[in-house]
Structure formats: C-alpha cells, structure tokens
Amino acid sequence: xxxxxxxxxxxxxxxxxxxxxxxxxxxxxxxxxxxxxxxxxxxxxxxxxxxxxxxxxxxxxxxxxxxxxxxxxxxxxxxxxxxxxxxxxxxxxxxxxxxxxxxxxxxxxxxxxxxxxxxxxxxxxxxxxxxxxxxxxxxxxxxxxxxxxxxxxxxxxxxxxxxxxxxxxxxxxxxxxxxxxxxxxxxxxxxxxxxxxxxxxxxxxxxxxxxxxxxxxxxxxxxxxxxxxxxxxxxxxxxxxxxxxxxxxxxxxxxxxxxxxxxxxxxxxxxxxxxxxxxxxxxxxxxxxxxxxxxxxxxxxxxxxxxxxxxxxxxxxxxxxxxxxxxxxxxxxxxxxxxxxxxxxxxxxxxxxxxxxxxxxxxxxxxxxxxxxxxxxxxxxxxxxxxxxxxxxxxxxxxxxxxxxxxxxxxxxxxxxxxxxxxxxxxxxxxxxxxxxxxxxxxxxxxxxxxxxxxxxxxxxxxxxxxxxxxxxxxxxxxxxxxxxxxxxxxxxxxxxxxxxxxxxxxxxxxxxxxxxxxxxxxxxxxxxxxxxxxxxxxxxxxxxxxxxxxxxxxxxxxxxxxxxxxxxxxxxxxxxxxxxxxxxxxxxxxxxxxxxxx
Numbered sequence: 056x057x058x059x060x061x062x063x064x065x066x067x068x069x070x071x072x073x074x075x076x077x078x079x080x081x082x083x084x085x086x087x088x089x090x091x092x093x094x095x096x097x098x099x100x101x102x103x104x105x106x107x108x109x110x111x112x113x114x115x116x117x118x119x120x121x122x123x124x125x126x127x128x129x130x131x132x133x134x135x136x137x138x139x140x141x142x143x144x145x146x147x148x149x150x151x152x153x154x155x156x157x158x159x160x161x162x163x164x165x166x167x168x169x170x171x172x173x174x175x176x177x178x179x180x181x182x183x184x185x186x187x188x189x190x191x192x193x194x195x196x197x198x199x200x201x202x203x204x205x206x207x208x209x210x211x212x213x214x215x216x217x218x219x220x221x222x223x224x225x226x227x228x229x230x231x232x233x234x235x236x237x238x239x240x241x242x243x244x245x246x247x248x249x250x251x252x253x254x255x256x257x258x259x260x261x262x263x264x265x266x267x268x269x270x271x272x273x274x275x276x277x278x279x280x281x282x283x284x285x286x287x288x289x290x291x292x293x294x295x296x297x298x299x300x301x302x303x304x305x306x307x308x309x310x311x312x313x314x315x316x317x318x319x320x321x322x323x324x325x326x327x328x329x330x331x332x333x334x335x336x337x338x339x340x341x342x343x344x345x346x347x348x349x350x351x352x353x354x355x356x357x358x359x360x361x362x363x364x365x366x367x368x369x370x371x372x373x374x375x376x377x378x379x380x381x382x383x384x385x386x387x388x389x390x391x392x393x394x395x396x397x398x399x400x401x402x403x404x405x406x407x408x409x410x411x412x413x414x415x416x417x418x419x420x421x422x423x424x425x426x427x428x429x430x431x432x433x434x435x436x437x438x439x440x441x442x443x444x445x446x447x448x449x450x451x452x453x454x455x456x457x458x459x460x461x462x463x464x465x466x467x468x469x470x471x472x473x474x475x476x477x478x479x480x481x482x483x484x485x486x487x488x489x490x491x492x493x494x495x496x497x498x499x500x501x502x503x504x505x506x507x508x509x510x511x512x513x514x515x516x517x518x519x520x521x522x523x524x525x526x527x528x529x530x531x532x533x534x535x536x537x538x539x540x541x542x543x544x545x546x547x548x549x550x551x552x553x554x555x556x557x558x559x560x561x562x563x564x565x566x567x568x569x570x571x572x573x574x575x576x577x578x579x580x581x582x583x584x585x586x587x588x589x590x591x592x593x594x595x596x597x598x599x600x601x602x603x604x605x606x607x608x609x610x611x612x613x614x615x616x617x618x619x620x621x622x623x624x625x626x627x628x629x630x631x632x633x634x635x636x637x638x639x640x641x642x643x644x645x646x647x648x649x650x651x652x653x654x
Contacts, residue, residue: 059127065101067146071132078103078151079127079159081189082120084170092117094153095170096128099194104141104150105130113156123162123169123189129155177607182621184612196609199319200597204271206318207292207593210311216269216294221256223249223273228571233277235287243638249275252590254509255575257295258547261586262578269294271593277618283539283595285606286618291542292596295588301530301546304587305329305486308534312541312591316482319600323480330484330534338487343381343464345490348538349483351471355463356441358382358451367428370412370453379456381463382441385448385470389417395473396423399450402469408462412451416443425451468538482536482599489513490531493524493560504561506531510545511585512557519556534591536599544589551579 059079067076080098087093092107092114105128107114120126130153141147166182167175169189180187187193212218227234227248234248250256252274260268272293280286292311296304309328316325331349338345341354359379362370370380388395396413403411414423414437421434429437443449450470452462471477492512494505502524510529512518518527530546548554554576558568569576597609607613614620634641 056129063100064096064098064103065145067103067132067149067151069134069148072134072149074132075129075154076132076151077127077129078105080125081169082122082124082126082162084122085117085120087118094128096126096151097189101145103146105153106133106150107153107156111153111156113153116158117156120158121162121164123165123186124158125160125162127157127159128153177615178621181607181613181615184622188611193608196597196601196603197611199601200593200609200611203315203319203597203600204593206315207311207596208271210314211269211292211294214267214307214311216267217265218270219260219265219268220270221250221253221260221272225250225256228255235275235277238637238639240636240638251276252291253293254507255572257293257588258509258549258575258586259578261295261297261547262549262575262581262583264297264584266297267294272590280614280616280618281606283592283598283606285594285610285613286616287614289606290593291590292593293588293590295586297584297586299546299585299587301488301532301544301587304532304544304546304589308589308591309484312484312534312536312596315596316536316600320482323482325482326484330486332486332488334489335487335491335528336489339460340381343460343462343467345487345533346535346538346540347485347487348468348471348477348535349485350477350479350481350537351467352386352476353384353467353471354442355467356382356384358437358440361429361433361437361440362453365429365433367425370451373453378454379459381452381459382437382443383450383452383463383466383470384441384443385413385450385474386476387446388448388470388474389415389446391448396448399466399469403452403462403466406462406465408452408454411462411466412453413448414451415448416445419445423448484534484536487533487535488531489528490533491525492527492529492531492557495525501562502560504557507543507545508558508561509547509554511548511587512553516550516553516556519553519560524560530587532589534589539595539599541595542589542591544587546585546587549579549583549585551576554579 056077059077061077064078064080078096080096083095083097083102085092085094090109094105094107094117095102096105107117128151130151132149133152135148135150165186167179167186169186188197224237224247227236227246232251234251237247237249239245239247253272257268270293272291273288274291275288278286296307309330313325313328333347335345338347340357343355357379359374362380363374365371374380400410412425414421414426416438441449450466452459452466454462491505492510493502496503506529510531513528513530514522531543532545533543534541548557555565555568594606594609598606601609603609612620612622
C-alpha cells in the first residue's frame with residue numbers, strides 16, 4: 056500500500072465498500088459525539104468523512120489536533136445508513152472506519168478559518184494567502200482559472216496559431232503606463248524594462264513570417280490598483296495575424312471566446328456569433344461610453360433639437376453655448392414615487408452635475424418640472440427621438456458633448472440596475488470599432504494618440520496628409536462583454552512612411568521614433584505584411600466566468616492596493632553588495648514634515 060494514499064478524498068463511492076484504503080489530507084472539521092469522533096478529511100479533490108471509535112488508540116490524540124493539521128488515515132470503506140447520506144458530497148454515501156492514524160504535520164492556531172465563508176480583512180487574507188487558497192471558493196476559482204487558460208490555449212492551437220514566448224527583459228518605451236525598470240549589472244547606468252505588452256515583438260514575429268502567433272502573455276505596468284487589474288502584473292491572450300483585415304481578426308477570436316464562455320457559463324446564455332459592432336461615435340451616443348453593457352436595454356438619444364430655442368432657458372442657453380442634451384429613458388417608471396426621481400437628481404450632483412431634469416409620460420400627459428416648458432410638437436418629437444411611451448419617464452443630461460455622454464452613460468447604468476433591467480443570466484459580447492486616431496490634449500494643448508500609436512489610420516498616408524487629424528479614424532477595436540472591456544486591438548501600421556507621419560502629428564520627431572522603435576521600424580523596411588491582432592485579458596475573462604468583482608479573488612498571489620506582496624514581503628530592501636554590483640545608489644525622499652499642532 057502507498058505510504059500516503061491509495062485514493063483521493065473525492066474519489067470513494069459505494070463501489071469501494073469493504074475495501075481497506077489510505078487517505079491523506081487536512082483536517083477540515085471535527086465533530087465529537089462522545090464515543091465517536093467524526094473527521095472531515097480534505098485534499099485538493101474533495102472531502103471524505105472519517106469515523107474514529109473511542110476504543111481506538113488514536114481517539115484522544117485526534118481530539119487534541121487543530122483543524123488544518125495534515126494527517127494520513129487507513130481504514131475500511133463503510134456504506135452510510137440512508138438517514139446519514141449527504142447528497143451534497145460526491146463521497147456522501149460512504150465513510151471511512153479508521154483503523155490507523157498518522158500525524159504528518161501539526162497546525163498552529165489559525166489566523167483565518169478555512170472551513171468557513173466568514174470574511175477576513177484583505178491584509179490577513181494576503182499575508183496568509185496559502186490558507187486563504189485552501190478555502191473552497193478560492194480553491195475553486197484558481198482551478199477554474201487553470202481550466203479556462205487550458206481551453207483558450209487549445210482553441211487557439213486548433214485555429215492554427217503557434218505559441219511563441221517573447222522576451223521579459225526588453226527596452227523601455229514612451230507610450231502607455233509607467234515601466235518596471237530592471238538595472239543592468241554588465242551595462243552600468245542602463246536599464247531593461249519589463250514589457251507592458253509584447254506589442255513590438257509580436258509584430259516582429261509577423262515580419263519574420265510566422266503568420267499566426269499567440270501566447271498567454273505576462274504584462275507588467277507600474278500603475279495604481281483597480282478592481283479589475285493588479286497593480287503589478289496581469290495576463291492576456293495575446294495574438295497576431297498576417298494578411299488580415301479587422302473582420303478576419305474578429306472571425307478568429309470570436310469562436311475562441313464564444314466557446315470558452317459557453318464551456319464555463321454554468322447555465323448562462325452567451326451571445327451568438329457574429330458579435331454586434333458599434334462605431335465608437337455610435338457607442339458614445341447610445342450608451343455613453345465605449346464599453347457598453349448591451350444587456351441593458353436603455354438607449355440614450357440626442358434630443359438637442361427638442362430644447363434648442365425652447366422656453367426651457369437653462370437648456371436653451373446651454374445649447375447656444377455649445378452644449379448638447381442627451382435623453383436617458385427610464386422604461387415603465389412613471390409609477391415610481393417622487394423619491395425615486397429625487398434620488399436620481401441627488402445622485403447626479405455627486406457626479407459633479409447640477410442635477411438631472413426629467414419628464415414623466417403618464418395617462419396621455421407629460422408631467423414633471425420640465426414638461427411645462429415644451430409645447431405638444433416638442434413633446435411629440437421628444438417621445439419619438441427617445442423611444443418613450445406612455446408609462447415611461449425620461450431623464451436629461453445637458454452639458455458639453457463629452458461630459459453629457461459620460462453623465463448619460465452613468466445614469467443609464469444606474470437606471471438599469473435600479474429598475475432591474477439588466478439580465479444577469481447572459482454574457483453579451485460586442486465590438487466597438489472606428490476609434491479616433493488622435494485626440495486633443497487639453498493639458499498640453501497638443502494632439503496626442505487616442506489609442507494605440509501603432510494602429511493603421513483609415514485612409515493611410517493620404518488621410519494623414521490631407522485630413523484634420525481629429526477627424527481621422529483608425530483600424531482600432533475593442534471587444535466588450537457585459538460592460539467589461541476585455542481587449543483593445545488594431546490592424547497595425549506596417550508602413551514606415553505612415554508611421555513617421557502619424558508620430559509627427561503627435562509631436563514626435565523622426566529621431567525619437569527611430570530611437571524608441573528602431574528595431575520594429577527597421578524591420579518594416581525589409582518587407583512587412585499587413586497584420587493585426589488583439590489581446591483579451593485573462594484576468595477579466597476569469598472574473599466574469601467566476602462572477603467575481605475583484606481580481607484578488609481569481610489570482611493566486613495578488614498584491615494589495617499599495618502594490619505590496621504581503622506574503623513574500625515585496626518590495627523589500629536589498630543588500631548594499633547587490634546595489635554596488637548594479638552601480639546604484641539609493642536616494643530616499645525626505646520624510647514628511649510633522650504637522651504643527653494649533654491650540
């Protein structure tokens with residue numbers, strides 16, 4: 056018999072009745088019934104109930120053991136009586152009558168309970184992550200993550216993609232978030248950077264002729280923590296294709312995502328292929344943002360013409376000064392109490408707006424503080440443009456275009472949630488396409504790239520030479536699921552002359568382009584295929600499928616909000632010898648001055 060186990064704790068059934076078996080695992084829970092001691096033994100695969108009689112030499116020793124001690128037991132498989140069967144457990148029809156017992160590792164007093172759903176502070180969970188990961192939900196989430204990655208990998212291979220690893224130590228680039236820098240020992244004063252994404256390398260693989268590349272790529276960005284992104288690193292399904300249009304990219308990744316979500320949806324429905332497309336301008340108008348949750352049936356409408364020149368001076372004057380008015384319908388909410396509308400108004404003020412005006416359509420009439428300022432023709436136009444019917448209400452956001460879109464988008468989401476309009480049993484995908492190539496940076500008073508600087512502008516070099524830069528669209532696209540942006544992608548700019556011009560518009564001299572992107576630019580001069588790709592975020596995919604709101608719940612060893620690894624005590628100080636080898640001297644900022652107390 057094997058020293059530790061002949062079966063796992065999730066394998067035994069009535070078919071093994073009468074067999075002598077050996078199991079090893081952690082004591083999950085104990086129940087002392089006087090003459091009988093019940094021990095739930097847990098391992099990676101499940102839980103098996105073990106029974107120790109008071110006549111056993113091990114009885115008293117087991118009584119003294121804390122939960123999470125590691126033990127090995129040997130005993131006979133016994134069928135449970137009908138009234139004691141636990142149908143919720145795969146092993147619930149049997150138990151082990153213990154003959155032999157061995158202690159492998161004694162557990163100390165636990166800083167958090169493993170056999171409980173009790174919540175513990177984040178610092179405690181991360182400092183004792185090895186215990187947190189023993190908890191059923193967390194263990195399940197990490198297993199789920201592994202299965203999802205395995206499924207993604209297999210589906211990409213089946214589509215003819217070749218898995219290739221790209222470098223982790225590379226050069227720093229000026230775009231994107233802050234780099235994590237790695238000092239070079241043999242090149243004093245110079246630094247590597249951890250890649251924010253394998254962007255340039257995957258494009259170089261296309262130039263090298265590999266045609267279809269992918270990898271489960273680690274990416275590193277020195278940025279503040281968010282609920283859906285770790286402050287240090289994250290993973291993405293990175294892929295690139297040659298000789299493709301953006302429609303070819305969509306056709307390649309949609310079956311992968313659709314298949315994986317169907318595989319792990321647990322009863323939820325997944326939107327059918329092909330996924331719907333929304334132009335960026337359309338998404339900003341209809342949904343108020345570029346990552347729309349299309350489970351929400353509310354569609355925002357432009358009703359500026361209804362209020363232009365109207366008797367409602369607050370909106371009419373704002374429109375004269377360049378503002379727009381967005382209507383956010385609230386279906387079947389005409390019967391809501393006054394407090395519902397007051398709460399929406401108060402909420403808008405927390406968003407920095409003066410409020411949210413509204414009109415209620417009920418019993419063939421228009422009611423509310425704004426209705427009296429609009430004549431019948433304007434009200435009819437409002438109903439037509441917003442799609443409102445009798446029994447509906449409609450809220451309004453009046454502000455400059457970008458601000459109005461943002462407020463309307465937030466109001467759309469809030470109304471969708473408050474009115475229970477969002478179907479939680481669905482995964483709804485969509486593409487947002489035709490992003491602007493450039494945007495105006497108000498702070499620096501200059502034109503910047505609005506998205507990925509390596510994207511191909513629609514119209515190519517001619518558009519860059521002849522169009523107002525702020526009117527140029529790019530072959531850039533995002534894929535969104537349930538309001539969560541899974542990925543940005545693009546058809547790449549593979550022509551040196553187009554790249555020089557695009558960067559020049561954004562204020563980068565040719566020498567800067569050659570210095571920072573010389574490797575890729577040089578490669579393009581030797582024959583580069585048209586190519587494009589995308590990189591759906593692994594963490595966000597798992598969060599959606601695990602129905603978890605925070606990345607901490609689906610990553611094995613995440614950092615905390617201050618970018619610290621509490622378990623391994625990183626970041627940490629290093630030895631002076633190491634700094635000397637790297638030719639680095641640490642110069643710490645002065646400590647903050649103490650505040651003077653005033654009487």
